[in-house]
Amino acid sequence: MRTLLGGTVLTVGIGDHMAGEYGVGLIGVNASRGWARASHVPAIQGLRGLRLAAVATRSQDSADAAARAFGVERAYGDAAALIADQTVDVVAVATSVPAHHDLITAAVHAGKHVLTEWPVGVDSAQVAQIKQVTASTSAHVAVGLQARLNPAVSRLRRLMERSAIGPVRNATIYSSTAAFGSRLSPSEVALEDPAAGMNLVTIQLAHTVDLVEVLLGQLGDITAEFRTQYPRPHVDGTDQRLQRSLPDHVLLQGRAGGTPVAVEVVGGRPPDDCPFRLELHGEEGRLDLRGGHARGFQAGSMRLARNGHPVDIEGGETTDLPESAVNTAGVYAALRDDIDSGTETAPSLNEAARLTRLLDAVRDAANGS
The missing domain is CATH 3.30.360.10 (Dihydrodipicolinate Reductase; domain 2)
Known part of the structure; x- marks a missing residue:
């Protein structure tokens, strides 16, 4: 499949990776602070079958700093380059929410599985659009409802x-x-x-x-x-x-x-x-x-x-992880097992879409609609 993100054309197919170790590319991680550093990095590095293969941020300097901090070989100042990296099987989206739509859809069209932070999109309409786009692929998309x-x-x-x-x-x-x-x-x-x-x-x-x-x-x-x-x-x-x-x-x-x-x-x-x-x-x-x-x-x-x-x-396999990583590790572990087995146990886009609609109903109730 082909898609375009930041001027880069990607051609990859899902399904080439057998059960085993999956390379994770983490987009939106800072070397010294933030949720991705506290939760995603130790979760990925502490679980069997996963490897932190690459990191990407908005600048090459900050990406290089994150790579040094976490012992990662590949660092990108452009998310499109991380998505194109053949060592990346799973793209983890830990950016601000407005960037999620383009990153998630680019990743699945590039043949990658995805773990996205919650909220998935800026509103229920955008989540529905992401769900529709990803439904036409064979990608597993897990949502951080940890x-x-x-x-x-x-x-x-x-x-x-x-x-x-x-x-x-x-x-x-x-x-x-x-x-x-x-x-x-x-x-x-x-x-x-x-x-x-x-x-x-x-x-x-x-x-x-x-x-x-x-x-x-x-x-x-x-x-x-x-x-x-x-x-x-x-x-x-x-x-x-x-x-x-x-x-x-x-x-x-x-x-x-x-x-x-x-x-x-x-x-x-x-x-x-x-x-x-x-x-x-x-x-x-x-x-x-x-x-x-x-x-x-x-x-x-x-x-x-x-x-x-x-x-x-x-605690199972998350017992020895830092407190901030335990719940996120549960999502990664479920996604890993879903890829291996073809199951759907991780929090999904279907559940994300339902939850965003529920929030709309709550707003309507608060506004007296």
Whole structure:
């Protein structure tokens, strides 16, 4: 197949790689900071069957710095060159969201499998377009809805399958993050632009309701309230104050698979105090999922209790990875196994499209539509 990205014509075919080691090309990683450095790099380097084969950033200098930092042979200041690299079997897209569409579609047309960070696109229409384009290829595309692959969540799902607390009668969730508060780093200013597709609703709320649906079923009968508690956030190191137009606090009620659900999502918590709590109340007991991370619960570890007593969690092959990499490693491992076996166990574009439509419904509910 042929596609064009940045003036480079690519001709490759999916299916040439047998089960074994897959070379991963990571686009959007910084040598000294950022989510890709904290999660993607240790996940790739810590899992069997994967190898960090190449990195790409927006400049050759920063790509070279990342390659040196992570011991990678190939570095590109142009994402098209990484996608064309014959040693790359999987393209990992960890850039800002507006760049996702072109990178994902170029990668699959070039014969590569893809792991893309969430959000997949800037809105539901763009996600639907990406899904349509990729459906005409044989590529596996995994989506970074990593909370559902946390070991504690996996254990919780098994307990629910065995009706460990009987029928679930209600669920309450509190989900917080340090982002979207009264102060911003200069790198966070771009998140205040609604067109960027990266905000409390599309990130923190999305990961939260995705987990609710994974555990309980599809959300419906939604009522929602959006609030902006910090309307004039201050940009650190400057005299600049922004006018925030996006919510930094969300209240949501609904029914998931018939179960009443109450969700609160909060931005602007202190970085060392960003709790996550999910409580499932059943006829025969209670299951409590706990966690918390400055980036949001989806970026950290979680623990599980049944009726107040801790439940043992098996980490599997992610046991020795850093906390920030465990959940992302779950997505990589699922994608690796899907490529090997032809299965579809990793979070998919179908699920991403459904989730973006759900967020549209939540916005409509908050706006009184």
